[in-house]
Amino acid sequence: MEYAIEIKNLSKSFSSKKAVDDISCKIEKGQLFSMLGVNGAGKTTTIRLITGLSKPTGGDVLVYGKSVNSQMEEIKPLLNLSPQENAAAGALTVWENLVFMARLYGFSKADAEKRARKLVEDFSMESELNTKAKTLSGGWQRRLSIAMALVTDPKILFLDEPTLGLDVLARRELWTVIRSLKGKVTIVLTTHYMEEAEALSDRIAVMTKGKIRAEGTLDELLSATGAPNLEEAFIKIAEEDKNNV
Ligand SMILES: Nc1ncnc2c1ncn2[C@@H]1O[C@H](COP(=O)(O)OP(=O)(O)O)[C@@H](O)[C@H]1O
Numbered sequence: 001m002e003y004a005i006e007i008k009n010l011s012k013s014f015s016s017k018k019a020v021d022d023i024s025c026k027i028e029k030g031q032l033f034s035m036l037g038v039n040g041a042g043k044t045t046t047i048r049l050i051t052g053l054s055k056p057t058g059g060d061v062l063v064y065g066k067s068v069n070s071q072m073e074e075i076k077p078l079l080n081l082s083p084q085e086n087a088a089a090g091a092l093t094v095w096e097n098l099v100f101m102a103r104l105y106g107f108s109k110a111d112a113e114k115r116a117r118k119l120v121e122d123f124s125m126e127s128e129l130n131t132k133a134k135t136l137s138g139g140w141q142r143r144l145s146i147a148m149a150l151v152t153d154p155k156i157l158f159l160d161e162p163t164l165g166l167d168v169l170a171r172r173e174l175w176t177v178i179r180s181l182k183g184k185v186t187i188v189l190t191t192h193y194m195e196e197a198e199a200l201s202d203r204i205a206v207m208t209k210g211k212i213r214a215e216g217t218l219d220e221l222l223s224a225t226g227a228p229n230l231e232e233a234f235i236k237i238a239e240e241d242k243n244n245v
């Protein structure tokens with residue numbers, strides 16, 4: 001099966017508010033798929049639905065062919081999430097957070113330490129090993145958060161606004177980290193930064209007001225809209241939506 005995720009007419013309402021409104025799309029294995037949209041577009045809600053943190057009010061998602069509505073227990077081991085908010089325990093060091101997370105998922109002490117060592121190496125975190133998470137810079141906190149999500153060796157990694165609030169240099173460093181994961185794990189990334197989606201994605205879904213308005217490669221989105229860059233394309237797509245309402 002080629003698809004990691006198939007979203008099928010997925011909806012989530014909170015009383016009368018449609019946070020996710022009948023969206024469908026397919027995400028291929030091994031790809032980096034971005035959901036691009038301004039605050040409130042429904043990105044985090046979509047991730048919560050796919051990862052089982054929230055239940056759909058309509059539709060379904062198949063993860064490796066299994067339904068989030070009826071087979072969530074089989075889906076859970078396949079994925080992990082680096083959430084929009086900080087994931088690490090502030091009073092623990094980088095090393096302790098990684099080992100703690102692995103232990104939480106049932107690894108033996110020796111295996112947990114082995115996994116943590118591998119992640120420290122992959123993420124070049126040696127210099128920060130003994131730093132308490134709460135005193136890390138924003139960029140290092142996000143790096144740790146992503147490493148913690150990889151402790152379980154997921155097939156699909158969700159990165160919800162991974163560079164939110166970071167300065168431009170920290171953002172660039174994190175892009176390098178994210179790029180290094182491409183091809184090793186399917187990545188679903190949300191962002192409202194146009195240049196981030198442009199720099200990292202294999203495919204991009206443009207979301208506004210709970211709907212996917214357009215989906216494709218960067219080139220496809222540019223040629224469909226006749227825009228010179230993603231920001232212009234995004235604005236055109238968002239404007240079209242306004243005209244249709
Ligand atoms: N638990 C909730 N209860 C009520 N409304 C919610 C809840 N979660 C999200 N929303 C609303 O759904 C919409 C989409 O939110 P969200 O998915 O967080 O957007 P994004 O991540 O794209 O910024 C927003 O209008 C938000 O206020």
Ligand SMILES: [Mg+2]
Nearest residue numbers: 043044084161
């Ligand atoms: Mg969000």
